[in-house]
Structures are given as structure tokens and as C-alpha cells.
Amino acid sequence: MSIGVVDSVNNYLLTDFYKDLKRDTLDWRLTIRTLHTQEIYDHVRQNTIDIGLPLGEQLIPGIQVKKIHTEKLMVVSRHKIKDKNTLFPIDLDTDYQIFIPWGQDYQHWHHRFFPPGIPPKFSVDSAKVAVELLDDKLWFLAPYGVCMQIAKTSICHISKLGLDTPSRNLYMITNNLNAQIKRRAVVMFKRRLIQYIRRSERSIEDMLNQYNPDAETLSYKSFIHEFDTNG
Known part of the structure; x- marks a missing residue:
């Protein structure tokens, strides 16, 4: 096979x-x-x-x-962002975003809440690379399953989003x-x-x-x- x-x-x-x-x-x-x-x-x-x-x-x-x-998406960061358990796009600084293209639906959703004219700090096509890049300020969005596996093996904080995300x-x-x-x-x-x-x-x-x-x-x-x- x-x-x-x-x-x-x-x-x-x-x-x-x-x-x-x-x-x-x-x-x-x-x-x-x-x-x-x-x-x-x-x-x-x-x-x-x-x-x-x-x-x-x-x-x-x-x-x-x-x-x-x-599955839906959550936020991965090294530490809790703004001391909040639930985040909204306004809480997430695009200057410190690691962008991962999770599909066309996600990219359309992303452009609604994060202006496409402001490029992210990094754009990568691998969650493993994104994890390696994490520091005290950087963050990225990832599906539930990826987030939970990352939390098992890396020092990071997983935050929920206060609005619906594409699947x-x-x-x-x-x-x-x-x-x-x-x-x-x-x-x-x-x-x-x-x-x-x-x-x-x-x-x-x-x-x-x-x-x-x-x-x-x-x-x-x-x-x-x-x-x-x-x-």
C-alpha cells in the first residue's frame, strides 16, 4: 500500500x-x-x-x-496571552503571528479578522516549525488535535477562541x-x-x-x- x-x-x-x-x-x-x-x-x-x-x-x-x-482551531503560545483564557482576534497581535495555511476556508476566515495587508511575522507550512519558532511573544492557530499533541510534548499554553472558526x-x-x-x-x-x-x-x-x-x-x-x- x-x-x-x-x-x-x-x-x-x-x-x-x-x-x-x-x-x-x-x-x-x-x-x-x-x-x-x-x-x-x-x-x-x-x-x-x-x-x-x-x-x-x-x-x-x-x-x-x-x-x-x-476539528476547529485554538491558539498556541508560549505563555498565556493578556492573562486571558478566552481570546478574540483583537487580543492577538499580528506582528507576532506565525501563520499556517490550514485550508481555503481558514484563509478566508483569517482575512476577515486579520488584515491581509499586514504580513505575519512568519508564514510556515509545518506545525513543527511553528512550535520551534515560539517565544514569549509569538503565537499561532492550530486544530484541536494538533494543539493537544503539542501540549503533550512542548512547553506552551493553549487558549480557546471566543468566536467560531472554520473547520x-x-x-x-x-x-x-x-x-x-x-x-x-x-x-x-x-x-x-x-x-x-x-x-x-x-x-x-x-x-x-x-x-x-x-x-x-x-x-x-x-x-x-x-x-x-x-x-
Whole structure:
């Protein structure tokens, strides 16, 4: 099996999934490629990878697209900003922003609250790089799951936002022809991946409950309910 995955999903969501595959009863032989969303679609369309995990949805003939995970955003900083637990865009100084492009919906939302004429301090395409850049003033926005993993391994502060943010959606895509040729492997891989994602969502919910039982967990449950209802 060969898969193409965006950087943040590889580094923050799927690390334990790969460990699970090592212990699996099936003898998986897996090629993992870190790619951008458009590259993932191109490779799946060309049958050069079997399964893609992009962050955006595209309608392409012969390509099956399924949304498998969704989450909102929080603020990551080295220390608490303005001594507040809940932040609004006015509390966040663009001069000290590390911008990460979490998808088109996020970028449209971002331009509404952070004037595009004022460039951020840094623009990066990797949450790991953003964490390395953090200091006493810099901050960035990241999805719940990424934030919780960062909090486990780095000295930082996670703050909620006092307004709604766009969802960062993860999709699973396959080429219909290739999925038939490798039907058993593709079906088994998809099944294991979905099971893992659902377990991860429950873990994120538990962590959010410990972080702030009256805010983030309630909000995250509503996201999951909406996803299960509509997705």
C-alpha cells in the first residue's frame, strides 16, 4: 500500500496509527509520502499512490472522496496571552503571528479578522516549525488535535477562541480503478484508519474535558455530532 498524507496529519494525528499497523495481524508493507493537498489529488488521479489524505475536497471523475475527520482551531503560545483564557482576534497581535495555511476556508476566515495587508511575522507550512519558532511573544492557530499533541510534548499554553472558526477537514480519497485492483488491501486499510480516527476523536474530547470542561469539550461534541449527522 502507498499513501499520501499532508504534513500536520502525518506528524500529529497518524503517528500512533502507524504503530498500530506494526502490531496488526496483517503484514502491512506501507509507503508513506508527505505531500500537499493538490499533490495528493494528482498522485491518486495518476494511480501513483493508493490512498490520499488531503485537507480539501475536489470533485474529480473517477476519484472517490470521503470526509473522515473535522476539528476547529485554538491558539498556541508560549505563555498565556493578556492573562486571558478566552481570546478574540483583537487580543492577538499580528506582528507576532506565525501563520499556517490550514485550508481555503481558514484563509478566508483569517482575512476577515486579520488584515491581509499586514504580513505575519512568519508564514510556515509545518506545525513543527511553528512550535520551534515560539517565544514569549509569538503565537499561532492550530486544530484541536494538533494543539493537544503539542501540549503533550512542548512547553506552551493553549487558549480557546471566543468566536467560531472554520473547520479543518480531513478527507480520504481513492481512485475507483485502483481501489478495485487492490480491493482487499484498500478496504482493510480504510477500516483500520476510520476506527483509529474515531478513537482519536474520543481521546481529543477527553483531553479537552480536562483542559476546560465547560467550554471546549461541549463545543467539540457539537462538532462530532454535526460530522456524524452530515458526514
